[in-house]
Amino acid sequence: RKEVEQDPGPFNVPEGATVAFNCTYSNSASQSFFWYRQDCRKEPKLLMSVYSSGNEDGRFTAQLNRASQYISLLIRDSKLSDSATYLCVVTLGYYGNNRLAFGKGNQVVVIP
Amino acid sequence: NAGVTQTPKFQVLKTGQSMTLQCAQDMNHEYMSWYRQDPGMGLRLIHYSVGAGITDQGEVPNGYNVSRSTTEDFPLRLLSAAPSQTSVYFCASRLDRRYQPQHFGDGTRLSIL
Numbered sequence: 001r002k003e004v005e006q007d008p009g010p011f012n013v014p015e016g017a018t019v020a021f022n023c024t025y026s027n028s029a030s031q032s033f034f035w036y037r038q039d040c041r042k043e044p045k046l047l048m049s050v051y052s053s054g055n056e057d058g059r060f061t062a063q064l065n066r067a068s069q070y071i072s073l074l075i076r077d078s079k080l081s082d083s084a085t086y087l088c089v090v091t092l093g094y095y096g097n098n099r100l101a102f103g104k105g106n107q108v109v110v111i112p
Numbered sequence: 113n114a115g116v117t118q119t120p121k122f123q124v125l126k127t128g129q130s131m132t133l134q135c136a137q138d139m140n141h142e143y144m145s146w147y148r149q150d151p152g153m154g155l156r157l158i159h160y161s162v163g164a165g166i167t168d169q170g171e172v173p174n175g176y177n178v179s180r181s182t183t184e185d186f187p188l189r190l191l192s193a194a195p196s197q198t199s200v201y202f203c204a205s206r207l208d209r210r211y212q213p214q215h216f217g218d219g220t221r222l223s224i225l
Contacts, residue, residue, distance in 0.1 A: 032211045043202055043216040044155070087155075089214070099145070099170070100214055104154035 001026045004090050006103035013078045013110050020074040021106045023088030032091040033064055033071050037084045038105065044087055047073075078110045114138050118203050118217035125193045125224050133188040133220050135203030141215075142208035144186040145170070146178065148199040155202070161186055162208055193224045 006023045013019040025033075033050035048055065050062040050071050061074040071090075075082055085105035091098045119134045137144065145160040147170075157170030161180040175197060177189040186205075190197060200221050206214040 034213050041200065041219075041221075043218045045216070046213045049211065049213060091210070099157065099160060102155045104152075 003027065003092060003101035004088055004103040006088050006106050008104055008107060010107040010109050013075075013082075013108060015078055015080060015110055015112050017078050018074065018076050019078060019108060020072060021086070022070045022072045023090075023103050023106075024068075024070045025088075025090040025101070026069070027090070027092050027101075028069065029093050030090045031093075033062075034089040035060075035062055035071075035073050036087040036089055036102075038087055039084050044102075047086065073106075075108070078108075080110050080112065083108055083110045116203055116205055116215050116217035118201075118220050120220060121218070122221045123223070125190075125222070127193060127195060127224060129190075129193050131190050131193065133190075133201055133203075133222070135186045135188065135217060136184050137186075137205040137215070138184065139205065139207075139215070140183060141205035142183070143214075144180065144203065144205045145214070146176070146186070146188045147202045147204065148172065148197075149202065150199050158188065158201075190222075195224045198222060198224045 035047040036044040037047045038044040048057045050064050054063045059076045063072045085107045087105045088103040116137045142163045146158040147155040156172050159178040161167045202219050203217040204214045206212045
């Protein structure tokens with residue numbers, strides 16, 4: 001089983017609509033979870049950390065389900081500028097010096 | 113407000129040449145990593161370091177060397193460039209503790225002819 005799995009998509013989303021996608025991880029000891037955004041051929045940038053109780057940042061909501069070992073990202077009121085690839089990132093273990101595992105990303109295309 | 117700085121941004125090499133990709137961070141981060149990203153492959157870890165003097169291999173270390181003589185710098189050396197090493201290379205750093213995100217440099221686009 002891969003360390004982190006994401007459905008690559010693309011997710012074609014009408015402008016103003018809501019889109020959501022999940023990421024599953026295999027290491028039950030993982031403690032830190034993040035969503036990154038990556039624009040074409042640019043560096044990944046932190047979108048948001050994912051906390052146990054779930055968290056929001058404007059139009060973005062992240063959830064963690066430890067029992068089923070997945071995290072999710074929901075984007076409300078999609079904007080054209082949200083078109084990007086969203087990478088799921090998970091620490092492979094409990095400690096801070098555990099390395100990070102990256103999913104291949106969910107590609108989102110917001111359509112006018 | 114430099115963060116993670118990578119140089120050069122673009123480079124073209126001939127097969128068999130060697131070169132060093134530079135990476136520096138000014139955030140006093142213990143943990144530094146090098147990734148390569150190829151179309152359809154996602155980010156793949158080449159080498160990483162948890163502090164000065166400590167390095168370890170990632171998923172795809174062959175053909176690359178690293179060293180970490182200071183906390184700030186983590187250069188990546190291509191020993192004898194091959195066309196298969198044509199890629200975008202990202203350096204990243206983070207604090208060596210839980211819940212800390214990783215910060216990326218803006219990448220080096222490397223072509224091997």
